[in-house]
Amino acid sequence: MYRVDSPGRVNLIGEHTDYALGYVMPMAIDLYTVLHAQKNERVRVYSQIFREVKEFGLDEIRKASDWADYVRGIFWVLRENGHPIGGMKGILGGDLPIGSGLSSSASLELAVLAFLNEAYELNLPPIEMALLAQKAENEFVGVPCGILDQFAVVHGKEGHVIFLDTDTLEHEYIRFPKDVQALVFYTGVKRELAGSAYGERRNVAEETLRLLGRRTSKEVEESDLRSLPSLYRRFFGYIVRENRRVLEARDALRNGDIGTFGELMTVSHWDLARNYEVSSEELDFFVRKAIELGAYGAKLTGAGFGGSAVAIVPRDLALDIAMRITDEYIRHFNWEPDYHLVSPSDGVSVRRV
Ligand code: ADP
Ligand code: MG
Numbered sequence: 001m002y003r004v005d006s007p008g009r010v011n012l013i014g015e016h017t018d019y020a021l022g023y024v025m026p027m028a029i030d031l032y033t034v035l036h037a038q039k040n041e042r043v044r045v046y047s048q049i050f051r052e053v054k055e056f057g058l059d060e061i062r063k064a065s066d067w068a069d070y071v072r073g074i075f076w077v078l079r080e081n082g083h084p085i086g087g088m089k090g091i092l093g094g095d096l097p098i099g100s101g102l103s104s105s106a107s108l109e110l111a112v113l114a115f116l117n118e119a120y121e122l123n124l125p126p127i128e129m130a131l132l133a134q135k136a137e138n139e140f141v142g143v144p145c146g147i148l149d150q151f152a153v154v155h156g157k158e159g160h161v162i163f164l165d166t167d168t169l170e171h172e173y174i175r176f177p178k179d180v181q182a183l184v185f186y187t188g189v190k191r192e193l194a195g196s197a198y199g200e201r202r203n204v205a206e207e208t209l210r211l212l213g214r215r216t217s218k219e220v221e222e223s224d225l226r227s228l229p230s231l232y233r234r235f236f237g238y239i240v241r242e243n244r245r246v247l248e249a250r251d252a253l254r255n256g257d258i259g260t261f262g263e264l265m266t267v268s269h270w271d272l273a274r275n276y277e278v279s280s281e282e283l284d285f286f287v288r289k290a291i292e293l294g295a296y297g298a299k300l301t302g303a304g305f306g307g308s309a310v311a312i313v314p315r316d317l318a319l320d321i322a323m324r325i326t327d328e329y330i331r332h333f334n335w336e337p338d339y340h341l342v343s344p345s346d347g348v349s350v351r352r353v
Pocket of ligand 1: 048104
């Protein structure tokens with residue numbers, strides 16, 4: 001039998017830039033989807049979270065609009081690409097929360113893919129695994145995500161964040177200070193708007209590139225946007241500034257300057273809130289409180305519209321900050337949020353047990 005540990009991820013800066021082929025800076029986190037699995041003729045998977053078994057044969061892979069679509073998607077994409085695989089039986093567990101913006105979807109996809117890669121000796125290189133999982137999520141599940149999530153889940157490295165150019169897929173590992181921890185905070189607010197608003201922004205970004213005749217947001221400056229309609233100017237202006245901030249954040253972290261890194265995160269949050277319009281009252285509340293209580297920086301993470309936020313905090317203050325924000329959040333919103341203290345982790349790994 002095999003055991004796969006597949007991490008979640010949090011993006012520290014570079015939000016909504018991946019679909020415009022810009023820069024991002026995520027890390028894999030030490031919360032995991034854990035898959036115990038072995039080869040089987042059919043596919044039979046139990047999810048401990050859903051307390052449910054799903055079963056299908058390899059010749060009857062169709063979308064069913066349930067959690068197992070992420071599993072089906074991986075079998076679909078491998079067969080689409082001509083990889084010789086059989087089935088599996090397995091149990092999905094672990095401590096990564098689902099649907100909270102920590103990318104349990106990419107984590108699940110890569111848990112299954114990493115198992116199949118090992119068990120059926122596919123010898124897929126890591127980057128190919130990330131691209132296949134993204135294709136499964138885009139084309140089978142139908143979620144138009146960029147490469148950020150799958151890349152971070154595959155390429156994570158303990159103690160490091162990843163600077164990634166989502167256009168060339170060139171990346172650099174940058175040491176994350178040991179005395180700093182990330183506090184991920186789930187607001188408990190469902191991202192109902194997320195699908196349509198994400199799609200709208202993605203369309204605006206793609207349309208802007210087309211109008212300007214550029215391939216990626218890296219080649220665009222704010223002055224290039226002057227002739228565009230005001231919504232395009234505002235949305236794409238955010239993307240241009242965010243790309244620049246990611247480069248500055250990379251330089252700061254290379255120098256171990258966590259103060260500047262944090263400030264860039266917070267500036268990013270308010271730009272996301274004011275100009276990209278993807279924040280919420282709850283996310284803004286978290287960011288304000290985190291800074292007030294001594295965080296180096298804080299911002300929403302993932303698509304926004306509710307969902308999760310992340311702060312980077314001195315390790316010795318992390319618990320106090322987390323608990324105080326939670327108390328105040330409950331008092332203010334009459335709702336219990338969920339939070340996790342996380343550190344940068346290795347990417348997906350498989351071992352025999
Ligand atoms: P996120 O990626 O932010 O966690 P998504 O909505 O993209 O949120 O993906 C969450 C979905 O992924 C869940 O609703 C479920 O369908 C699936 N999923 C993730 N992890 C598991 C798991 N351990 N067992 C079953 N389904 C899972
Ligand atoms: Mg997801």
